[in-house]
Amino acid sequence: MASEPELPEPAAPRSPAAPIREIAMDGVFFGYQEGGGPTAGRVARPRRGEATRRSSAPAVRARARRCNCSPACTTQGRGASRWTASICARSGERSLRELALLVGQDTFLFNATVRDNLLLDKQGLGEAEVNEAVRQAGLQEAVARWPEGLDTLVRQEGGSFSGGERQRIALARALLRDPDVLLLDEVTSALDPASETLVNELVLSLRGRKTVVSVTHRLSAVVDADLIYVFDRGEVVESGTHEQLLGQGGVYARLWEKQQGLRLSKDGMHADVDTAWLARLPFLAGVDAALLDSLSAAFSTQTCREGEAVVREGEEGHTFYIIVRGQFEVTKQTADADERRVATLRDGDYFGEIALMRQVPRTATVRALGPSVLLSMRRETFQRLVSGSTQLQDELSRALERRA
The missing domain is CATH 2.60.120.10 (Jelly Rolls)
Incomplete structure (x- = not known):
């Protein structure tokens, strides 16, 4: 966490003057080692204000790496990740990461109170705002069970909580940070069906206010998305709405049929x-x-x-x-x-x-x-x-x- 970004921070980084309205990846290829094989290709453009953006596919690993590439650039690869007209070399990695937040499958928690883990650098937020984020993330029942409520101590970097509880804490923390772009990587994988429904409704409630890129293999979660990208072997093979993709009779339609019933x-x-x-x-x-x-x-x-x-x-x-x-x-x-x-x-x-x-x-x-x-x-x-x-x-x- 103390390491510096690989990409040098500009002396005077420019923040976008207006909310980010488009994310585009132009010929982006990524690898963990120099000379390694590419794990991602071109991605079309999610736009702000239409609705949520979701990716769905058999190949989870490549999708997760694309989520990691989205909030900033990396030196291990080629191509450009553009946010509206701003390229990260101009805006700086730190500046972009303040505008975007990734909630992944693995949630890291500090050995502090739950409240401290929720607020982090947002200590000035009031109790009403914290309670609303807890409610929206479906965390209120768990908080009521904990001996000290939000002041319960986190132990073993979150090991004292279930996977579902850690995931809800991460979602509540994301809501409090209020990013312009929210990146979700299989966030419902550890949740029960009722909690999953709540989270899907929460994501839909952000429609028109934020850009949401959600990675999932569970297609019931993407039915209402404005735009779905289907990945296969690390490449985008289809894109469209739920109805359009079913009509194509391709990879998405086969996955949908497999999961229904x-x-x-x-x-x-x-x-x-x-x-x-x-x-x-x-x-x-x-x-x-x-x-x-x-x-x-x-x-x-x-x-x-x-x-x-x-x-x-x-x-x-x-x-x-x-x-x-x-x-x-x-x-x-x-x-x-x-x-x-x-x-x-x-x-x-x-x-x-x-x-x-x-x-x-x-x-x-x-x-x-x-x-x-x-x-x-x-x-x-x-x-x-x-x-x-x-x-x-x-x-x-x-x-x-x-x-x-």
Whole structure:
């Protein structure tokens, strides 16, 4: 935190005379090391005053790096990040960072009171302003539970609070800083459904007053956005409104279809899947509606903690899983006994379908990257439900062989 910006600060940095109305990235490429491969290309222009701006895509890492590139320039790359007519070499990194704020997935808190963490350099703000930010961020119930309220001490740099509480503190802090541009990177990933709805409503309430760039893989959060950029393998492949992107039938439309039909209760403890979603699974294609209804009703809800391994490589497989909410890493053991990540799974993805028909060892470990909710079905339950159709079992076996 004490390090100086890589880009030299101008002797007399210019602050924009008017609110920032446009952010543009012109041929920006970024890498952590000189000579490293690029992780980002061109991005179109979010404009102030229309509404919120959101990015959505399978490739979270590249999107997060673009958020980091937005508030300032970096020497590790090429291209220009422009804010209206001001280029950061003219305005200075410090000046731009005062106008923008990034709320990321990992929230750092100081070992001080919650109030001090909220105010930071805004100590002159009154109690009414603090309480309003706490309310808007959905933090009031947590504050009421804490022994000293807002004067409760933060310990272990926030480790004494849940991920959702840390995220709400970060959002309340952002509201108090009142930036011209708000950058949100997967801010609802650690929140329950009710809190996620509250945050989405909060972002929409900023429409017309601020520019909001929100990175998310959960498409239900972007339906009302004025402009959506879809990233795939680090590049923008589509852009438009929700309806326009559905009409294109491309990456966004496929992601939307994958995530629809999975429902989660407000408390995040009960999930279900509709038959139309199940019918789209390749190994259930052609199954009659009555059997799909029975299968849908037979799933159990399972919650996972961050770091919890749902399946482990080499163990016997016996359960099929559907991800309703959350992110999971898929790792395989290397020759030197290390783990290598081979994939990341998110809402609407599934795994373990081979276990429905075959008693075989798991080929990879699947571990939760944060609080998550799954639907699961054991092999015994599945085989009991499909036992009346030998033809169906044969078709399923062939489909699963192709999948393997």
